Amino acid sequence: MDLIDIHCHILPGVDDGSKSMEESLAMLRIAQQNAIRTIIVTPHNKPGRHNIHIPSMNVYIKQLQEQMGRAGLSIELIGGNELYYRMELAQELHGGVARTMADSRYVLLEFAPMDDYDYLRNGVYDLLSEGYFPIIAHVERYQCLADHVERIKDLTGMGAYIQVNAGSVMGNVGFGMKSFTRKLLKQELVHFVATDAHDTKKRAPELKKCADYIVHKYGNQHAEDIFVNNPEHVIRNEIL
Numbered sequence: 001m002d003l004i005d006i007h008c009h010i011l012p013g014v015d016d017g018s019k020s021m022e023e024s025l026a027m028l029r030i031a032q033q034n035a036i037r038t039i040i041v042t043p044h045n046k047p048g049r050h051n052i053h054i055p056s057m058n059v060y061i062k063q064l065q066e067q068m069g070r071a072g073l074s075i076e077l078i079g080g081n082e083l084y085y086r087m088e089l090a091q092e093l094h095g096g097v098a099r100t101m102a103d104s105r106y107v108l109l110e111f112a113p114m115d116d117y118d119y120l121r122n123g124v125y126d127l128l129s130e131g132y133f134p135i136i137a138h139v140e141r142y143q144c145l146a147d148h149v150e151r152i153k154d155l156t157g158m159g160a161y162i163q164v165n166a167g168s169v170m171g172n173v174g175f176g177m178k179s180f181t182r183k184l185l186k187q188e189l190v191h192f193v194a195t196d197a198h199d200t201k202k203r204a205p206e207l208k209k210c211a212d213y214i215v216h217k218y219g220n221q222h223a224e225d226i227f228v229n230n231p232e233h234v235i236r237n238e239i240l
Contacts, residue, residue: 005197011060030200053097104234104235107134113141117148121155169210190226
């Protein structure tokens with residue numbers, strides 16, 4: 001099964017992910033070894049810290065694609081953003097200051113780990129009311145959601161989608177996140193599993209082991225939906 005990674009910090013020198021073209025190419029080699037055929041690149045969009053403008057992002061993507069071709073690698077790269085929620089975000093999306101996923105109506109939405117549930121829920125509602133489909137990034141990191149499956153159900157009932165990190169599912173960041181993400185998978189509350197890769201070591205673009213685990217535990221169709229079909233709907237701007 002060829003996989004699609006919808007959350008990856010692989011563009012060189014634009015945020016806290018890859019620091020150089022060489023590191024980006026090394027990350028892409030790991031991604032290709034992990035059967036990843038498409039990556040939606042999602043540099044942080046966080047005013048005051050990280051904020052690469054869309055035209056500049058397109059230049060970086062083109063440069064990385066050219067270097068990738070010379071290195072004999074074949075992975076499709078598509079533009080996106082990991083958007084840190086703020087009240088002005090919908091306006092910034094409408095104005096082209098912030099980027100949706102693959103220029104669709106889907107947005108990868110990040111909150112602070114300690115944000116309370118009402119704030120997170122209101123942020124999701126804000127974007128839904130403006131015509132966007134929020135994908136909540138790495139839900140296992142938010143204290144207000146950890147071990148609160150009923151809140152995940154509330155958010156998905158509103159129209160939000162759920163992304164967890166492969167490393168969390170595989171236990172790379174502790175038992176608590178492993179237990180919670182697997183609980184969500186068992187209840188079919190996960191729409192996307194992504195790498196959230198930042199480097200070649202601790203946060204590498206490794207997806208295959210997690211995909212194999214989900215195939216073994218929940219079946220091939222469930223894994224295909226998470227790693228292929230749902231991401232393709234995002235790329236094509238279709239309803240899941």
